[in-house]
Amino acid sequence: MAIGYEARCGVRRRVARAALGCGCFALALLASGCGTQAPKDTRAADESTIRDMDAQWAKAAAAKDVDATVSYYSDDASLLAPNAPIASDKATIRAAWSALLGPDTSLSWQASKVDVARSGDLAYVVGAYQLTTNDAQAKPMTDRGKFVEVWKKQADGNWKTIADIFNSDLPAQTPKAAPAAGKKNRHPHSKKRGRANSRSSGI
Numbered sequence: 001m002a003i004g005y006e007a008r009c010g011v012r013r014r015v016a017r018a019a020l021g022c023g024c025f026a027l028a029l030l031a032s033g034c035g036t037q038a039p040k041d042t043r044a045a046d047e048s049t050i051r052d053m054d055a056q057w058a059k060a061a062a063a064k065d066v067d068a069t070v071s072y073y074s075d076d077a078s079l080l081a082p083n084a085p086i087a088s089d090k091a092t093i094r095a096a097w098s099a100l101l102g103p104d105t106s107l108s109w110q111a112s113k114v115d116v117a118r119s120g121d122l123a124y125v126v127g128a129y130q131l132t133t134n135d136a137q138a139k140p141m142t143d144r145g146k147f148v149e150v151w152k153k154q155a156d157g158n159w160k161t162i163a164d165i166f167n168s169d170l171p172a173q174t175p176k177a178a179p180a181a182g183k184k185n186r187h188p189h190s191k192k193r194g195r196a197n198s199r200s201s202g203i
Contacts, residue, residue: 106132
């Protein structure tokens with residue numbers, strides 16, 4: 001009887017150890033699963049934030065506040081304006097905006113699409129703008145076009161524009177060629193007629 005009792009106790013201990021091992025393995029699997037969970041999807045909130053920021057940016061430009069306008073760019077941003085080299089630092093970007101926001105300029109724009117990456121750190125904005133300036137004769141001239149902005153979430157959690165490009169919807173104007181100097185419009189047979197007249201007159 002004593003041997004049978006000890007045997008039963010040994011079996012019970014082995015069963016308990018096996019159950020404990022299974023429980024630890026299950027806990028380990030659960031912990032590893034928690035560590036690989038996908039990050040929270042914040043795209044909707046980020047889209048709303050960027051739309052609001054872009055609208056405030058447009059208001060700053062409309063008020064011709066150069067400092068506020070330039071503040072929406074990151075330190076390593078690039079501005080790709082039409083008919084101009086790339087502005088790839090804050091000083092050059094500021095100079096470009098200072099020239100654009102002159103006293104006779106009116107600028108407005110509105111975003112039509114904001115798309116945020118699943119990663120939550122990049123986004124792009126597509127929209128249209130309207131720019132009115134005075135020409136050389138002080139007459140108002142209106143340009144309409146489109147733009148694309150690339151936004152990136154910074155280390156502090158704030159969004160900044162890292163790339164900004166815009167161009168006109170209007171067709172390019174081809175300058176008229178100036179007439180060549182020293183040339184007169186003559187009939188192609190005028191020389192022949194002159195020679196014939198000279199012969200007939202005996203010259």
